[in-house]
Amino acid sequence: MESELSQSHYEGYVADKYLINRKQNEIYKRLENILSGDFRISPKIRITDLIRPDKEIIEFDPERAKHLNHKLNNARFDFVVTDLNSGKIRGVIMSRSTLTDIRAGDFIVELLNKIKIPLFQYDEDSKISDDKLSSLLYEKFEKSNFE
16 A cells, blocks of 8 residues: 555656757757867756845845746756856856747846846857857857856
8 A cells, every 4th residue: 555655656757858959959069069168058057046036035025035036937048158167157048939938038138137147149040150159159258257
C-alpha cells in the first residue's frame, strides 16, 4: 500500500529532451564561438535569478515584493552573458519572439533599461554574419559595468 501511494507522487511527470530549442541551440553555438574567450554564456536563466525586489521591500512590504516577483514569474532570459573570470553579469540576450511570447516582454525591456542591464535582442531567423554579430555583441557587453 505504501509503495503504491509513494509511486503515485511520481506519476504525471515527463522529462524534456532538450534544455533549449533548435533555433536557440544554433544561436548558442554561435555565441559560444564568438564570445567564449571573454565571456561565459548561460542559457535559459530565470529572470528572478537576476532581478529581484529590493531587500527593504522584501523585509518591510512582503506583499509588494510578492507582486513585483509575480510580474517576472516563469519568464526566462534566452541567455545571460557574464564575465569569464569574475562571473559578473554583463548583460542578457533575448530573441524578439521570446519577448513577444512572454506576457511581461515590454515591461522586462524597460526594466532592464532602468536598472542598466544591457539587453541584446535578436531575430531568430537573422542571417547576420558572425563578424557583424561579434561586433554588435562586444559593443553591447564589453564596457558593461552596471552597479
